[in-house]
Amino acid sequence: MMKMPNQFFSGLGLVLFGATVSAGDADIGLEMLRSDDIEYRSFQGYIEAGVAAGELRMDVSVTDLEVEYRPNAPVDPFGVEEVLDDVSRSLGARWRYQAGDFRADLQGSVFEGFRSHSDIWIDAYYRQQYGFGGIPGVSYQNPDPGGSSLSGTLRWEYLPATAFVSLNAGWQGETVAPGYEVVDEITSFRLEKTDTYLNTWRVSLDFENALNRRVRVRNALALTKTDRRDPRYGWSGQINVALSDHLISRSKGSYNREEPDFESWSISETLEWNFHGPWYLSGTVRWYDDTGQIESAFVVSSAAPALESRSFILSLKWRSEDGTRSVSFGGGPYETDYADVGLGTERFLHLYQDRDWTHLHLAAHIEF
Amino acid sequence: MNYPELKTFSPRGLFLGICSILMAVLSGCQAIPAYEQAYLSQPGMQFSDSTVETDDPSLIAQVEPGTDDDGGAAASGCSACR
Numbered sequence: 001m002m003k004m005p006n007q008f009f010s011g012l013g014l015v016l017f018g019a020t021v022s023a024g025d026a027d028i029g030l031e032m033l034r035s036d037d038i039e040y041r042s043f044q045g046y047i048e049a050g051v052a053a054g055e056l057r058m059d060v061s062v063t064d065l066e067v068e069y070r071p072n073a074p075v076d077p078f079g080v081e082e083v084l085d086d087v088s089r090s091l092g093a094r095w096r097y098q099a100g101d102f103r104a105d106l107q108g109s110v111f112e113g114f115r116s117h118s119d120i121w122i123d124a125y126y127r128q129q130y131g132f133g134g135i136p137g138v139s140y141q142n143p144d145p146g147g148s149s150l151s152g153t154l155r156w157e158y159l160p161a162t163a164f165v166s167l168n169a170g171w172q173g174e175t176v177a178p179g180y181e182v183v184d185e186i187t188s189f190r191l192e193k194t195d196t197y198l199n200t201w202r203v204s205l206d207f208e209n210a211l212n213r214r215v216r217v218r219n220a221l222a223l224t225k226t227d228r229r230d231p232r233y234g235w236s237g238q239i240n241v242a243l244s245d246h247l248i249s250r251s252k253g254s255y256n257r258e259e260p261d262f263e264s265w266s267i268s269e270t271l272e273w274n275f276h277g278p279w280y281l282s283g284t285v286r287w288y289d290d291t292g293q294i295e296s297a298f299v300v301s302s303a304a305p306a307l308e309s310r311s312f313i314l315s316l317k318w319r320s321e322d323g324t325r326s327v328s329f330g331g332g333p334y335e336t337d338y339a340d341v342g343l344g345t346e347r348f349l350h351l352y353q354d355r356d357w358t359h360l361h362l363a364a365h366i367e368f
Numbered sequence: 369m370n371y372p373e374l375k376t377f378s379p380r381g382l383f384l385g386i387c388s389i390l391m392a393v394l395s396g397c398q399a400i401p402a403y404e405q406a407y408l409s410q411p412g413m414q415f416s417d418s419t420v421e422t423d424d425p426s427l428i429a430q431v432e433p434g435t436d437d438d439g440g441a442a443a444s445g446c447s448a449c450r
Contacts, residue, residue, distance in 0.1 A: 029419030033427040040427045044419065063427075116430040159399040208415060213404040218415050238415065242407035250412070250423060256434045264434020270423045272412045280412070284423045290434045304433060311428070317420065319411055326411065328420040336431060359427070363419035 024049030029363040033334065035355040037068040038117045048094075049368075059092035059109070067117050069124045072349040079128050084120050088113025105153040112146030114177070119145065121351045122302045123177040130180050130191055137191035140180065147174030151202075166206040174198050179302060200226040214242040230259035246274040264290035272317075280317040282330075286310065292339060305352055306339040313359065324367040331360035 028045035041064045048057035065086050071079025092109035114120040123143055130140040151170025158165065178193040204222035211217055222234040236254040243249055250270040257263050268286035275281055292306035315330030334357040341352050400408070407413060411421060419426075429435045 025418075027418050027420070029422075029426075031419075031425060031427055033425060033430075040430060042427060044426070046417075161402070161405065162399045210400050210405070210408050213400055214407045216408055216413050216415070240413045240415075242410065242413060248410065248412040252424075254434075262434075264432070266432075266435060268424060282412075282423065286424060288428075288432050288435065290432070293433065307432065309428070309432060311425070313423065313425065315423075323411060326418070326420045334425070334428065357431075359425045361419075361425065363422075365418045365420040 022050035023368065024055070025365065025367040027363070027365045029361065031359070031361045033357055033359050035357045037070070037350075038355070039066045040064070040117075054095055054097040057094040057096070059090070059094070061090045063088045063113070065114065065117060065120065067120055067124075069121060070350040071125070071128070072347055075347050076125075076128075079125070082124065084124055086114045086120055088115065101157045103155040103157070105151075105155075107152075108148065108150045110146070110148045112144075114145055118302075118304070118351060119177055122179065122348070125302075125347065126177075126180045135182060135189055135191040137183070138180075138193050139191075141178075141193075143175075143177035143196070145175055145177055147172060149173075155206075162210045164206075164208040166204075166208075168202075168204045168206070170202045172200040172202070174200065195228060198227045200224060216240045232256055232258040232262075248272045262291055262293055264288070278319050278321060280319065282315045282317065284311075284313045284315075286313075301344050302348055303345065304338070305341055305345065307336060309334065309336045311335070311359070315361075326365045328361070328363045331358065333357070334359050 024047065026045070026047040028043070031040075031042045031044075033040040042061065043063075044059070044061035046057055046059040048055055065084075065088065067084040069082050069084050071081070073079070088111065090109055090111035092107060094105055094107035097104045114123070127140055127142075149170060149172040151168060153166055153168040155164055155166040157163070175197050176195075178196045180191055180193045183190045183192050202222060202224045204220055206218065206220040208218045209216070217237070217239045219237045220235065222232075222236075224232040224234070226232075234254065234256040236252070238250065238252045241249045241251075248271070250272070252266070252268045254266045255264070266286065266288040268284055270282055270284040272280055272282040286309075288307070288309040290307050293303035311332065311334040313330055313332040315328055317326060317328045319326040335355070336357065337354045338352040341349055345352070414421065416422075
């Protein structure tokens with residue numbers, strides 16, 4: 001009875017990748033994040049299988065976003081409430097080749113749609129302000145956000161099954177919804193918009209090590225540069241510890257800095273308990289804190305103020321004894337608290353308001 | 369003669385220095401034999417792409433500008449912040 005899924009995916013692999021398909025795996029995940037006025041629903045999945053000279057993986061994701069837009073009436077008296085809806089999609093592929101202790105990945109993706117509720121909210125504000133003319137200069141244009149990315153990774157396994165180092169380099173080109181601003185030319189006003197196409201370059205160095213028979217560690221340093229912005233430096237780390245035969249601890253931390261003043265930190269702790277046969281229960285607590293992106297409280301801006309967030313996720317997992325199939329279901333509360341908006345950002349008061357979110361997820365994985 | 373001003377303290381340099389030391393301290397220098405890898409090979413001890421093994425919701429990257437997988441630098445929502 002349980003052989004059927006494996007045969008199904010093997011057959012699907014044959015159709016997708018040709019006749020020389022060997023072992024592989026597939027993964028799907030459904031996720032929902034909702035508050036009183038914003039809701040994300042996403043599907044993501046991948047299928048990976050060995051082909052003649054390596055492994056090929058195909059990724060797909062679809063995210064449905066619904067936002068109840070509310071203008072801040074005192075500073076935007078002509079703004080109107082409306083429901084914003086958008087579906088973003090991405091499609092990716094990765095080719096992996098292993099030669100001795102070295103492994104090379106080449107991956108690319110294309111995507112379309114608004115990436116977040118902030119993007120679609122800010123675009124709605126500018127559409128309501130400048131979508132009907134009235135100020136000389138550029139006109140508001142309906143955005144068509146989307147882009148593509150390419151990256152490559154080289155990993156060296158310098159101690160067998162114990163220590164790895166990876167170098168990753170990538171590029172992403174993205175069309176974004178522009179921002180608009182009214183320029184005072186002393187005798188008149190003129191409307192200008194920001195760039196609509198941004199290039200992002202990223203390089204990262206990852207270290208993964210097994211320190212002893214119970215501890216596995218990963219550290220990554222990353223440098224990201226986007227057009228018109230200063231470089232962003234980041235570190236992320238994770239340490240997994242087998243506390244006993246049935247209890248595992250996973251601790252994570254991250255730090256990012258971008259000049260002139262943006263910094264973010266996060267830390268999380270997961271305890272996973274194998275309470276009965278193939279059944280596992282895990283709980284994750286997480287804190288996130290940043291300094292915000294506002295450079296001057298008096299400059300008109302859509303930049304976010306400082307943000308603190310906390311979450312607690314409880315998950316129930318089932319893993320088959322042979323490790324080829326697993327399912328996870330869980331959820332929990334997620335809370336976001338923003339600092340007060342400045343004078344220049346108060347038109348986005350309701351975008352940057354505190355929210356209580358609920359998160360739910362369902363995921364499944366199979367090897368074939 | 370004018371000499372360039374010396375920076376006595378650089379937060380970026382301190383950060384990179386701490387990370388370098390951490391990585392050096394936390395890097396393994398001895399292979400662990402296969403018969404001692406029973407704990408390490410458990411699914412919960414792996415660094416996995418699988419959505420089943422992910423502890424943090426992926427959608428929170430849409431809310432937190434410092435959690436974006438791409439480094440957060442694309443941030444089209446902040447296209448007007450400069």
